[in-house]
Amino acid sequence: MKVILLDFNIPDIDIKKEELEKHVFFTFLVDGISRACSHQLVRHRPASYSQQSQRYVSMKKFPYVKPESLEDKYVETEMGRFSFDEVMSFLGSVYESFVETGVPKEDARFVLPNACSTRIVFTMSGRELIHFLRLRTCNRAQWEIREMAVKMLKLLREKLPEIFEKVGPVCYMTGVCPEGEKTCGRQREVVSFFENL
Structure with missing residues (x-):
């Protein structure tokens, strides 16, 4: 899986960080994820997506993701x-x-199976991206989308630490796991991982 931060914009306006998140946009290219993963991604509706076509692109000897x-x-x-x-x-x-x-x-x-590899370009606002990362970096997220989300977060922290340094799963951001009985039970380990990402 390859994750590339293609572009982002930060308008030069003097407003609070929480308000700025609504006006910042990020565009990613993700290549080599399964169709199963892309189906999870597009459930985050406040975003724009362009995905490789299986209608026009030949899938002879198709690449696939193997768990x-x-x-x-x-x-x-x-x-x-x-x-x-x-x-x-x-x-x-x-x-x-x-x-x-x-x-x-x-x-x-x-x-064709959900395992088929695909390429997708998507653009999200800062607010939706933070929401996505809170959910999809959690240990309870499906492994493939979690791996993608962690790679995205790492790129974002390198480029914009002032916005993304404190972003990660809910337990990292708030100190409380929202999963209740379904918790992974490894909050200290998770927090340590995201503190050192």
Whole structure:
């Protein structure tokens, strides 16, 4: 996964930091995340997104994201024993065969998995970005979007520490975990991680 901060603007106006957050915008390019991850990202609606098309871009031998939990794992079905990589290869062959028989790419893509890698450009206001980072840097967030959010935060702290130095998961920012019984139980470790990011 590659995360690039493409651009940001900070208007030269004399207002409080909390008000300024509404008027600052950040544009990121993220490449090599799964479609499953991008589906989580676009749930943050106050933003603009441009995502790589599966309608026009050929997905022959498509790249994909493989969770560590699927490494060296196999499933048994009535058709045989398969690894995750073998399933991805099979789906790529099915997709390619459909396209070769004249099925439009926009229809053949229906066999593609959420694991397909994608590229997405998005722009968020400072306020929405901080909200996104509070939620998605939490240990309870799904691993892939958390990894992306942490990389984004690291870039932001390098460029704009005055705005993002104290940003991270809710437990880091407020000292209180909002997850209740679903807490990761590692607040000290989390706070230490974000203090040293």
